[in-house]
Amino acid sequence: MNLAPTVTPEGAELTDRATRHFRVEGFDAGDWMPLSLPSTTQAEAELRLNRLRARFPSIPMRIVAETTVHTVIRNSSGQTPPTEGDQVT
Numbered sequence: 001m002n003l004a005p006t007v008t009p010e011g012a013e014l015t016d017r018a019t020r021h022f023r024v025e026g027f028d029a030g031d032w033m034p035l036s037l038p039s040t041t042q043a044e045a046e047l048r049l050n051r052l053r054a055r056f057p058s059i060p061m062r063i064v065a066e067t068t069v070h071t072v073i074r075n076s077s078g079q080t081p082p083t084e085g086d087q088v089t
Contacts, residue, residue: 014070
């Protein structure tokens, strides 16, 4: 069994750690502003958009997807991640 860490090249995106959330935004004072907390699904954001539109019909609104992607900036040579049971301080 190989317990050595996988070295990911610098600049590589860790696509398996990407996250996506959906948010309703409204246009006000010349800019798009968040009108809702992030939702984990587009369907939840659509429901929120419909509720907000019913309350504020004159405000332009949209749903945006916020995607977070982790990118390796620099690898530190000679260091390995802790193994199970190691004390991390």
